[in-house]
Amino acid sequence: MDSAQPTEAANARGIRASNAHAALRALILRPQFALPLALLIALTVNWRSLSLGWFGDDYVHMRFALQQLHGEAWDRASWNLFDDRRAPGAAIDGHETLFGPLPWWTSPSFSFALLRPLSAWSQLLDYALWPNSPMLMHLHNIALFGVILFIAGALYRRWLGLGVAFWIAVVFYAIDDSHSVGTAWIASRNTLLATLFGLSTLWAFDSHARWTGWLAPLFLLCAHASAEGSIAVWAYLVAYVLFLDRRTLRERAIALGPLAAVSFGWFLLSAGLGYGVRGSSLYIDPRADPQRFLLTAITRLPEIVRLQLGISDAALRGLAPSEQPALGIASYSLILLALVFGLRSSWLTPVTRFFLLGTALALIPQCSIGALERLMYLSGFGAHGLLGLAAAGCIRELRVGPEWKRAAYGCMVAAVFAIHGVVALIVPPLGFTFAMDMHAHVWAASRTLPRGPEVADRSIMVLNYPNYLMSVFLGVYRRQFAWPGPHIMHVLSTSPTPVRITRSAPDQLELQPIGGYFMDASMWVVRKPGERFNVGETVQLADAQVEVVDTTPDGRPAKIAIRARLDDPRLLWVAWNFKEGRFVLIDIPPVGFNQWLPSTAN
Numbered sequence: 001m002d003s004a005q006p007t008e009a010a011n012a013r014g015i016r017a018s019n020a021h022a023a024l025r026a027l028i029l030r031p032q033f034a035l036p037l038a039l040l041i042a043l044t045v046n047w048r049s050l051s052l053g054w055f056g057d058d059y060v061h062m063r064f065a066l067q068q069l070h071g072e073a074w075d076r077a078s079w080n081l082f083d084d085r086r087a088p089g090a091a092i093d094g095h096e097t098l099f100g101p102l103p104w105w106t107s108p109s110f111s112f113a114l115l116r117p118l119s120a121w122s123q124l125l126d127y128a129l130w131p132n133s134p135m136l137m138h139l140h141n142i143a144l145f146g147v148i149l150f151i152a153g154a155l156y157r158r159w160l161g162l163g164v165a166f167w168i169a170v171v172f173y174a175i176d177d178s179h180s181v182g183t184a185w186i187a188s189r190n191t192l193l194a195t196l197f198g199l200s201t202l203w204a205f206d207s208h209a210r211w212t213g214w215l216a217p218l219f220l221l222c223a224h225a226s227a228e229g230s231i232a233v234w235a236y237l238v239a240y241v242l243f244l245d246r247r248t249l250r251e252r253a254i255a256l257g258p259l260a261a262v263s264f265g266w267f268l269l270s271a272g273l274g275y276g277v278r279g280s281s282l283y284i285d286p287r288a289d290p291q292r293f294l295l296t297a298i299t300r301l302p303e304i305v306r307l308q309l310g311i312s313d314a315a316l317r318g319l320a321p322s323e324q325p326a327l328g329i330a331s332y333s334l335i336l337l338a339l340v341f342g343l344r345s346s347w348l349t350p351v352t353r354f355f356l357l358g359t360a361l362a363l364i365p366q367c368s369i370g371a372l373e374r375l376m377y378l379s380g381f382g383a384h385g386l387l388g389l390a391a392a393g394c395i396r397e398l399r400v401g402p403e404w405k406r407a408a409y410g411c412m413v414a415a416v417f418a419i420h421g422v423v424a425l426i427v428p429p430l431g432f433t434f435a436m437d438m439h440a441h442v443w444a445a446s447r448t449l450p451r452g453p454e455v456a457d458r459s460i461m462v463l464n465y466p467n468y469l470m471s472v473f474l475g476v477y478r479r480q481f482a483w484p485g486p487h488i489m490h491v492l493s494t495s496p497t498p499v500r501i502t503r504s505a506p507d508q509l510e511l512q513p514i515g516g517y518f519m520d521a522s523m524w525v526v527r528k529p530g531e532r533f534n535v536g537e538t539v540q541l542a543d544a545q546v547e548v549v550d551t552t553p554d555g556r557p558a559k560i561a562i563r564a565r566l567d568d569p570r571l572l573w574v575a576w577n578f579k580e581g582r583f584v585l586i587d588i589p590p591v592g593f594n595q596w597l598p599s600t601a602n
Helices: 004-029 031-051 058-069 117-129 134-160 164-175 177-183 186-207 215-224 228-243 249-272 290-309 324-342 350-362 378-397 403-447 468-481 521-526
Strands: 111-113 276-278 459-462 488-491 499-505 508-513 538-540 545-551 557-563 571-577 582-585 594-597
Touching: 031 134, 031 164, 031 177, 031 403, 058 117, 058 186, 058 468, 117 134, 117 186, 134 164, 134 177, 134 186, 134 350, 134 378, 164 177, 164 378, 164 403, 177 186, 177 403, 186 215, 186 228, 186 249, 186 378, 215 228, 215 249, 228 249, 228 350, 228 378, 290 324, 290 378, 324 378, 324 403, 350 378, 378 403, 403 468, 403 582, 468 488, 468 521
Parallel strands: 459 488, 459 571
Antiparallel strands: 111 276, 499 508, 499 594, 508 557, 538 545, 545 557, 571 582
């Protein structure tokens, strides 16, 4: 009797566990349960973003959408939000982009235009339905991420089964800190839409059902109409037909034909209409400059791989600068070891090869813009599939072999779960804090610029500011939070080093920073890499003329001259004061005298 009771209890526990497992399978396998579950997980992971409000590019999109809805955007179609091309021969500051006028150092060949009609209409929809509620706009992003998680889970389930690898891949993809930061930014809608339609393309292509045959090209068209990064879906399509597709070669080619036609047609359309990015060191359009893209990819790809697999930059920012490289390399090395040894027993299987090749190819398009974690949704799908397979392989090895071997695999499993589990849950608040700190800085800086209706007919002349990209948002925030104010703001200089200003003539002011200009890397956003300046090169602005007086040996401006009516009260000369954290009005020195503007950085 006594021996039977433990047996009955064990049987009862086994039955309960079996029932729980069956219920869990039902939740995962049935879309009517899995989709709400995915949406709930997305909300749970990203609930902090609901209180973030608008920041950065959000104000640019807000201005565009409201102009469209109020009938004020006569020069721009509703689907053409991301087009800032300058008309041939137009003056630098006479061309008003969505972010404000271009700076004087802009390359003559610079052009920025992205064909993203679905993303533009998505932003327009937000402001048509709930223009005063950023919380609902954030909720829109979270809902999109929930659907992405649902589709990714369906694909993981098809290719990984319902074992340990599936659960690890789904959980890591859901809590990835780069996804949290990307989802928290309303302006990142284009990346979410491209990912949603990109993964939907894979789902429809893998279905092999007659009724889904036309869905894959439609989803791919929607992905291309959302963002350029959608081209990464071809990484998985290629890997799929090579390793997972059981059809004949002829059938595979026929199935890929409509998808290739869609992508090639979109490429011809966007190129024919002049869309793309040219003349920039940050953005590289492989269609316009394939050679430079390939050369740049060699230098950018290792950093992108590190960010995809290792510890995030947001986590590293919390450490001392001297400690960051060592921890970054250590985390990256541990994950690589886990991949090498965890996949050792399964690397010949079609699924592992699919995720290996798909991830490697999906990371390449990222090289066109650099290591930005918030864009790593499509590449993250393959990376987390690999991590799931590797972690499952390491867990299997914990059960066999000598103690030292089990300890080694245990360390690798711990590293994977620490970096992509524990740290991933901790980092999002750090990323949100960084974004909000940037928002607070630019908001406060914009409020220290001259403003008010009494100076509306004047111009702000910024003699120095720490960073060009921050100055771009400074102009956006000035319109949003410090209006009415001067009709235009010229950013004449961004340099982290002290700048000597000399009045060499009644109408000429010379600026000479220590080390020359373009030490601030963000200045290269609107200029081609290595594009030299020439002594005597001049650029005419509305209120001044800028001339390059001297150059450094590598062709950067060492000294510039600003010709303007320096004593005209309509010109308000300001510079950034780092110690006070504000802009201060500058008194132009008398002819023949000079003064120093202090460093704008710590």
